[in-house]
Amino acid sequence: MLWREVAAALAEAGDELEPWLARPPQTNEVARAAILMAGLLVVTARTSLPLALYELGASAGLNLMLDRYAYQLGSLLAGVESSPVRLAPAWEGQAPPAATVRIQDRHGVDLYPLDVTTAADRERLLAYIWADQAERLARTEAAIAIAAADPPPLDRGDAADWLEAQLEPTPRGGTVRVLMHSIAFQYFPPATKQRIIAHIARVGAAASEQAPLAWLSYEMQPPLGSLAILSLRLWPGGQEQILATGDPHGVKLSWVMAEGARSAEAAS
Secondary structure, three states: OHHHHHHHHHHHHHHHHHHHHHOOOOOOOOOHHHHHHHHHHHHHHHHOOOEEEEEEOOOOOHHHHHHHOEEEEOOEEEEOOOOOOEEOOEEEOOOOOOOOOOEEEEEEEEOOOOOOOOHHHHHHHHHOOOOOOHHHHHHHHHHHHHHHHOOOOEEEOOHHHHHHHHOOOOOOOOOEEEEEEEOOHHHOOHHHHHHHHHHHHHHHHOOOOOOOEEEEEEEEOHHHOOOEEEEEEEEOOOEEEEEEEEOOOOOEEEEEEEEEEEEHHHOO
């Protein structure tokens, strides 16, 4: 019965739906903002500086607005208490450090960024959420409203091209420049990944205590099966630290704060 209805719908609206297949899905999962915020709390606690965010695979930029959401991260309350976007992943382990995250600048890139100020792109973003996931739909709609009121800068382009142009090796005193991405890096071509890694190493080599550089990543790790790893590299130094593991949609997080063995230059 279900597939008969699906077939009928496809036959009726095929001409309208077919162009969607030419572009990749854009879920922009807002729940991952809680995981990224936990990492930014660590960066802020260690540097006491405001942040400039550079997001790869930013989609509609909803997670670039993460300082405007409310969070329950274990025992820690963070963010804007009155925000309509409230994120409380199931939490294991200690809470992240208490700190006040101050975002000075934010900028993102995507191959096909969505513009939440247009009705068509808002509808497209919501269309990738299952209709029976009412909480997720409501959360995304609330995040869209926040982003539409003050849209973050988003560029269309290749992640490596963009990063090499935007993130210059010259230190930026008094600010932590933070490269971040969540469930995006795995989709980049190998050559793009290697260029990003190499560029971050170059920029990190010029970092100082007054002008640090951070790389915050929440990505799937094949040895862990369905788990993703929240990792942080902070320059000067650039040593990788594993902060947490969790599911790719940000529903559950285990805070571990284990030191990684790899340096940024040796990462692959």
